[in-house]
Amino acid sequence: MSHDDHGHDHHDHDHDLTFQPDHPEPESDDALLGMALRELLIEKGMYTVSEEQAVMATMQGASPENGAQIVARAWVDPDYKALLLADGGAAIAEFGHDLSPAEFTVLENTQTVHNVVVCTLCSCYPRALLGMSPAWYKSISYRSRVVREPRAVLAEFGVELSDEVEVRVHDSTAELRYMILPQRPPGTGGWSEERLAGLVTRNSLIGTHRDLMISQQLHE
């Protein structure tokens, strides 16, 4: 649409509502240092802009559906589940994923055990399998509270657990990256992997969701 066609006589939108500020110019020393470092690395030939774009595209293309596919395979194939729990890296290689040198580690929820993952020191997260981490996962509040009052934090996510269920908090402090294997929902006997994968929520892969339901969607 050309500018002349815009029809300024009969506005159908309000600029006060549609105006979006541009990204702010970096002001902090750290942000400027980061920009300068990136430009220097590219200038010195350490990596190219196209390599950088390829890595960013891979990261942005990853979503919790990757993790959900792996969970669904483990639900229908006991041998795959055994491999997944024993050697997560080997199991996800079958789907073309590679988190090395980090050790991909899968922890199984059962009737009597509930697992939940946090990174108290920063925000370690298996992005290739879960996509970008949610804002709450990186928040100081979640990171500091879930280690010392996991039951209260889980209750805020809607996960109410009796004392019969042991809560295991996994602090991702070094070289392991975690995904939870949630329990298969009842009433899904004979379902295809694809249909089962559609029941797996992102939060169930982190541990802030427990009981998957047949009506559940992937992106809550």
Next chain:
Amino acid sequence: MSALFDVGQTVRIASREPGVHHRVPAYAKGQVGFIERICGQHGRPETLIRGDGQPFERLYRIRIPQTDLWPDYQGSDRDCLDIEVFEHWLEAVE
């Protein structure tokens, strides 16, 4: 290099402040737990942060009872916390 500690062995996480990146959170320092699993060998955080992390070192997962970590813990006595700690941060407990 073979692992210095065995699965199930009781260990204490060292309580020190090296003044450099080291990836042991304050709440875990000085705590006692057991080796939940032996992991691979990775670059030491203290030297990896400004170099190649050599010599690579054994990593473990330590399981600590929540009631030991937090005296006012609300929950089951069986609740626990698992944390990854490098070998040079672990001491055997008799």
